[in-house]
Amino acid sequence: MNSKVIPPQLPQLREPNQTLSVLHGIYAGLLVFSGIAFLYLEYQQRTASNLSLGIVILLLLVLIYFNIQAALKVKKGQGEGRTLSRVMSVLMLLSFPIGTVLGLIALWKSSNKQWES
Numbered sequence: 001m002n003s004k005v006i007p008p009q010l011p012q013l014r015e016p017n018q019t020l021s022v023l024h025g026i027y028a029g030l031l032v033f034s035g036i037a038f039l040y041l042e043y044q045q046r047t048a049s050n051l052s053l054g055i056v057i058l059l060l061l062v063l064i065y066f067n068i069q070a071a072l073k074v075k076k077g078q079g080e081g082r083t084l085s086r087v088m089s090v091l092m093l094l095s096f097p098i099g100t101v102l103g104l105i106a107l108w109k110s111s112n113k114q115w116e117s
Contacts, residue, residue: 016076016077016116017074017077017081020074020106021075023102023106024068024070024074024085024106027067027092027102028064028068028071031060031064035057066088077115077117089102089104090103091103092106
């Protein structure tokens with residue numbers, strides 16, 4: 001029995017800056033998950049005031065929106081997407097430990113050597 005086993009092919013990255021786009025998508029997903037967990041725990045405990053709860057939700061929604069915008073714009077290779085990606089990457093650094101790792105990788109992928117126009 002002489003059958004050859006062909007290993008599965010990995011998907012090829014076809015769009016520029018796809019890795020950077022995926023990083024922003026992953027971080028946006030983490031923000032959605034953490035927002036849902038926060039709301040659930042707050043619903044159970046009811047410790048925060050409505051004003052502070054509204055501010056936290058608004059901040060999370062703004063961060064999610066700008067990460068999704070960064071993900072879409074860096075796929076197109078736009079200069080404004082690169083700038084937005086760098087700003088969001090610096091903000092990611094504050095989310096220790098996962099956001100810090102994602103932020104460092106995103107800053108590296110948006111550097112001059114790694115950027116694909």
